[in-house]
Amino acid sequence: MASILAVDDSASMRQMVSFTLKGAGYQVREATDGVEALEIAKTETFDLVLTDVNMPNMNGIELVQNLRQQDNYKFTPMLMLTTESAGDMKMQGKAAGATGWIVKPFNPDQLLSTIKRVLG
Amino acid sequence: MSVDLSQFHQVFFEESFEGLDVMESELLEMDPADVDDETVNNIFRAAHSIKGGAGTFGFMPISEFTHVVETLLDEIRGGKRAMQAEYVDLFLQSVDCIRGMLTDMQSGNEPESERPAELKAQFEKILGMAEGPADTQPEEAAGDDSGGWIIQVKPHPGLLMTGNEPFRMFREVRDLVGEEHFTVEADISGVPEFTSLSPEECVLSWTLKVTKNVPLDDLKVIFEWVEDDCDLEYQTLGGEADIAAAEAPDSAVNESGTDTVAAPVAVTEKTAAPAEKAQKAQKKPAAEGSSIRVSIDKVDSLINMVGELVITQSMLGQLGQDFDLSRLAKLREGLSQLEQNTRELQESVMKIRMMPISFAFSRFPRLVRDLGNQLGKKVLLETIGEQTELDKTVMEKISDPLVHLVRNSMDHGLETTEKRIAAGKSEEGTITLNAYHQGGNIVIEIADDGAGLNEEKILQKAVEKGLVPENNNLTPEEIHQLIFLPGFSTADAVSDISGRGVGMDVVRRNIQALNGTIEVKSHRGVGSTFTIRLPLTLAILDGQLVKVCNETYIFPLVSIVESIQIQPSALNHVTGSQYVMQLRDEYIPIVRLDTIFGLREKDDHNEEMMLVVVEGDNEKIGIVVDDLLGQQQVVIKSLEQNYRKVSGISGATILGDGTVALIIDISSIGRNIVPVKRHQTRSERAA
Amino acid sequence: MEELKNENLVLNGEHADEQQYLTFIMSGEEYGVDILAVQEIRGWEEPTLIPNSPGYIRGVINLRGTIVPIMDLRLRFGLNEAGYTATTVVIILKFDGDNGERVMGIVVDAVSDVYTIADEDTRKPPELTEDDNSDFIKGLVNVNEKMVILLDVEELLRLNTDFVQESFTQSEK
Numbered sequence: 001m002a003s004i005l006a007v008d009d010s011a012s013m014r015q016m017v018s019f020t021l022k023g024a025g026y027q028v029r030e031a032t033d034g035v036e037a038l039e040i041a042k043t044e045t046f047d048l049v050l051t052d053v054n055m056p057n058m059n060g061i062e063l064v065q066n067l068r069q070q071d072n073y074k075f076t077p078m079l080m081l082t083t084e085s086a087g088d089m090k091m092q093g094k095a096a097g098a099t100g101w102i103v104k105p106f107n108p109d110q111l112l113s114t115i116k117r118v119l120g
Numbered sequence: 121m122s123v124d125l126s127q128f129h130q131v132f133f134e135e136s137f138e139g140l141d142v143m144e145s146e147l148l149e150m151d152p153a154d155v156d157d158e159t160v161n162n163i164f165r166a167a168h169s170i171k172g173g174a175g176t177f178g179f180m181p182i183s184e185f186t187h188v189v190e191t192l193l194d195e196i197r198g199g200k201r202a203m204q205a206e207y208v209d210l211f212l213q214s215v216d217c218i219r220g221m222l223t224d225m226q227s228g229n230e231p232e233s234e235r236p237a238e239l240k241a242q243f244e245k246i247l248g249m250a251e252g253p254a255d256t257q258p259e260e261a262a263g264d265d266s267g268g269w270i271i272q273v274k275p276h277p278g279l280l281m282t283g284n285e286p287f288r289m290f291r292e293v294r295d296l297v298g299e300e301h302f303t304v305e306a307d308i309s310g311v312p313e314f315t316s317l318s319p320e321e322c323v324l325s326w327t328l329k330v331t332k333n334v335p336l337d338d339l340k341v342i343f344e345w346v347e348d349d350c351d352l353e354y355q356t357l358g359g360e361a362d363i364a365a366a367e368a369p370d371s372a373v374n375e376s377g378t379d380t381v382a383a384p385v386a387v388t389e390k391t392a393a394p395a396e397k398a399q400k401a402q403k404k405p406a407a408e409g410s411s412i413r414v415s416i417d418k419v420d421s422l423i424n425m426v427g428e429l430v431i432t433q434s435m436l437g438q439l440g441q442d443f444d445l446s447r448l449a450k451l452r453e454g455l456s457q458l459e460q461n462t463r464e465l466q467e468s469v470m471k472i473r474m475m476p477i478s479f480a481f482s483r484f485p486r487l488v489r490d491l492g493n494q495l496g497k498k499v500l501l502e503t504i505g506e507q508t509e510l511d512k513t514v515m516e517k518i519s520d521p522l523v524h525l526v527r528n529s530m531d532h533g534l535e536t537t538e539k540r541i542a543a544g545k546s547e548e549g550t551i552t553l554n555a556y557h558q559g560g561n562i563v564i565e566i567a568d569d570g571a572g573l574n575e576e577k578i579l580q581k582a583v584e585k586g587l588v589p590e591n592n593n594l595t596p597e598e599i600h601q602l603i604f605l606p607g608f609s610t611a612d613a614v615s616d617i618s619g620r621g622v623g624m625d626v627v628r629r630n631i632q633a634l635n636g637t638i639e640v641k642s643h644r645g646v647g648s649t650f651t652i653r654l655p656l657t658l659a660i661l662d663g664q665l666v667k668v669c670n671e672t673y674i675f676p677l678v679s680i681v682e683s684i685q686i687q688p689s690a691l692n693h694v695t696g697s698q699y700v701m702q703l704r705d706e707y708i709p710i711v712r713l714d715t716i717f718g719l720r721e722k723d724d725h726n727e728e729m730m731l732v733v734v735e736g737d738n739e740k741i742g743i744v745v746d747d748l749l750g751q752q753q754v755v756i757k758s759l760e761q762n763y764r765k766v767s768g769i770s771g772a773t774i775l776g777d778g779t780v781a782l783i784i785d786i787s788s789i790g791r792n793i794v795p796v797k798r799h800q801t802r803s804e805r806a807a
Numbered sequence: 808m809e810e811l812k813n814e815n816l817v818l819n820g821e822h823a824d825e826q827q828y829l830t831f832i833m834s835g836e837e838y839g840v841d842i843l844a845v846q847e848i849r850g851w852e853e854p855t856l857i858p859n860s861p862g863y864i865r866g867v868i869n870l871r872g873t874i875v876p877i878m879d880l881r882l883r884f885g886l887n888e889a890g891y892t893a894t895t896v897v898i899i900l901k902f903d904g905d906n907g908e909r910v911m912g913i914v915v916d917a918v919s920d921v922y923t924i925a926d927e928d929t930r931k932p933p934e935l936t937e938d939d940n941s942d943f944i945k946g947l948v949n950v951n952e953k954m955v956i957l958l959d960v961e962e963l964l965r966l967n968t969d970f971v972q973e974s975f976t977q978s979e980k
Contacts, residue, residue: 009165009169010132010135010169010172010173011131011134011135012128012129012131012132012135012173012177013169013172013173013176015128015131016123016125016128016176016177019123019127019128020123023123054164054165054168054169055165056161056162056165068281074281074320075280075281075283075285075320076283077283077284077285078283083168083171083172083175094282094348094349097281097282097283098282098283099282099283099284099345100284100344100345101345104172104175104176105172105174105175105176105177105183106176107125107176108123108125117288117292118288120288120291671855671856716858717856717858717859718858718859719856719858757872757873757874758874759857759867759874761873761874761909762873762874762875762876762909762910762911763857763864763867763874763876763911763966764966766857766858766859766860767859768858769857769858772855772867772874774869774872778869779853779855779869780854780855780866780867780868780869780874781855782855782857782858
């Protein structure tokens with residue numbers, strides 16, 4: 001079953017995302033910020049990376065940038081969780097190499113349908 | 121599949137409260153004139169998380185309010201605006217407001233709307249916002265009277281590097297319209313020679329044909345992520361190009377707006393449900409510290425200890441299998457090992473409940489700041505020893521007394537700015553909180569460099585209230601002790617802050633309830649220091665074992681002043697059942713444990729006895745027992761859980777031989793305990 | 808020293824209106840308590856005296872780390888005190904009080920049996936004297952031509968606040 005790396009500094013969001021995705025049969029690994037995520041990604045390859053934008057130590061944009069530099073993550077779908085409805089953050093994300101975005105607040109069903117769109 | 125989000129609510133509340141604490145402490149520490157980016161970012165992120173979480177879990181009032189707070193913070197961190205002192209105050213007030221809203225929603229109540237609206241208005245004024253909905257419904261030509269669509273998709277070579285995959289999007293289109301309405305054709309004309317083919321580039325393009333009447337927007341949404349990485353052309357099946365390939369950026373935004381409009385609707389529907397459910401659910405008070413964060417090291421160390429205990433146990437088990445006296449030495453060794461393991465395990469477990477006192481100290485910067493403003497005094501707060509650890513429950517219970525002491529210092533201790541300058545002191549008064557370990561206790565000092573205790577005023581008030589006789593000869597230290605008497609207060613006007621007169625004696629009683637002590641040292645004109653001593657944990661007591669009529673009782677070691685041998689004749693009768701005794705230059709009341717516990721008749725015992733002088737509630741009492749036994753640490757067990765409260769007894773413990781021993785309650789033993797009946801003691805029964 | 812744990816016993820009879828009772832002997836009479844209230848049965852051990860407690864409270868013992876009061880049921884019922892012999896047992900009862908679960912032990916002469924008794928067979932006790940003791944009695948039942956007095960555990964173990972009065976009355980007997 002597909003594996004997902006979920007990155008968010010908010011424990012409640014992580015839990016919600018993790019629970020929802022696991023319930024749908026995905027394998028989920030959690031990280032609390034970009035630095036932790038990058039460490040995990042060095043030794044494990046995931047089918048999808050789901051990351052919040054605003055995090056301490058390394059934000060979501062930097063994380064995507066860094067991940068894209070790794071060979072095994074060149075083409076991996078990476079989705080950003082953003083509350084910005086203005087195009088600015090999305091532009092930044094795209095420029096960094098993100099695949100797409102999910103706008104917060106979202107409910108579990110929206111999360112699942114978006115993930116499904118990417119992973120099938 | 122639908123996920124019940126309420127299971128995440130508690131975590132959301134906890135992390136939000138923590139986030140608010142972070143915001144508050146950063147705001148209090150910052151100097152508006154010289155703010156560093158990291159600080160603003162931290163505050164922004166905390167607000168952002170709360171807003172996001174609140175929105176996700178359906179707490180819309182909080183999400184909406186926090187949104188304006190976040191917006192101003194965003195402008196500041198983006199350099200659009202500079203931080204100002206007035207903003208800091210507004211932010212601090214918002215923190216309070218959000219806290220209140222969270223507490224309300226956590227207990228299942230509707231949050232109040234006046235305060236948030238009031239503050240929101242202030243934010244909006246600053247931001248110059250004409251408040252319109254964040255997501256506007258864009259006017260889009262639906263164009264759905266065509267028979268279908270033709271979509272030309274020509275990805276830029278770098279599309280794949282974004283992790284997007286054309287196949288997925290085509291699949292989505294197919295799922296949207298149905299297989300029978302969907303065809304796709306690839307154009308391989310762009311594929312170069314094999315040798316110059318880069319597998320990472322996308323060199324194909326496609327033509328999709330949709331023969332179903334779907335709104336254009338529905339199709340566009342599928343490609344929204346790749347709009348900038350593809351050339352997209354939409355044509356109605358009638359032939360005209362409806363929309364140009366190059367999409368203007370703001371319509372791109374509008375399209376995503378369409379998507380997000382759908383989202384809030386879904387969310388608002390859901391908010392009705394959680395709000396309702398929350399109200400229907402029982403009103404429970406905000407969970408008060410029901411969980412504890414433990415560092416993983418403590419847990420690991422605990423696991424190690426248990427491991428060693430298991431080894432020792434198995435060793436002793438083996439020894440017990442076929443034991444004979446020749447192996448006695450080994451047995452002793454094993455038992456000593458067991459004792460060490462148990463002790464280490466005990467320490468390890470107690471450490472788990474230990475938390476740094478910084479948690480208790482954290483509310484003071486805010487308190488001092490607000491109070492300083494209120495009193496018009498400049499106060500500097502210094503904290504030392506924030507990492508000193510103590511039991512979580514002790515810390516929770518010491519919090520209010522500490523607040524009272526600090527308020528006291530600020531109100532009564534520290535002089536006004538003018539008086540300070542006149543006295544040659546610095547303009548700013550200093551309050552110092554200092555915590556450290558000493559012996560098996562934690563010591564907390566609250567010191568101020570104010571005027572010190574006003575002995576004349578205190579004495580005067582005490583005489584007025586009849587607490588001391590007029591012609592007294594009290595030393596300054598004794599006068600200081602008077603403030604701990606019930607009903608005492610020297611505040612002329614009962615100020616809200618601390619002059620209520622319920623203060624110091626309640627503080628002392630609270631501390632005594634924790635088996636602790638409080639002392640005061642003061643110098644006129646220089647300042648005062650209150651010193652609180654607390655045992656590191658509530659459940660364990662350093663005890664002095666005593667014997668009375670073959671029954672064993674325990675005195676809290678911390679209350680014992682001294683112990684002396686006496687002859688029963690040394691006790692003087694004052695009234696029928698009251699005794700006093702002269703101890704050097706004072707008369708102290710005497711309590712005979714044997715008689716008040718109904719263990720023995722008054723005159724039955726004529727041998728030497730032990731007098732244990734204890735201090736409880738600021739008065740000395742002499743308690744007569746038969747003999748002193750050893751001292752040991754005992755674990756306090758509740759008597760009330762299965763029985764009830766007993767006068768003179770504070771709890772029970774289990775001795776090494778498995779029997780129960782009762783712990784004497786020093787504060788209530790002095791009060792009149794009338795022996796009800798004469799019990800048959802162990803020794804009498806055995807006879 | 809037996810330790811009868813509830814888990815080993817069949818719960819409440821086959822039918823909904825039946826209950827199982829553990830019975831014991833005191834002064835020649837047979838009494839019964841709801842088996843679900845019985846936590847365990849122990850032999851007699853000397854408890855620690857509690858000062859100024861009613862005479863029927865013998866003291867407290869250590870039950871695996873918990874302090875449990877021990878009540879002499881004979882004294883509670885105003886019967887004559889008996890010496891403690893080899894068959895003297897302490898039945899540890901547990902029940903849900905106002906402040907959570909409470910545990911208390913009662914000293915009886917000997918344990919008797921376990922009966923399954925249908926509710927309909929129990930009779931209400933006749934209106935006896937003003938004796939407080941009648942509050943404890945849940946009902947009377949006939950088992951094999953013997954009368955068994957069924958006790959209400961909660962009432963039995965209720966500790967009155969007016970201790971002083973009570974113990975004076977007791978000690979005057």
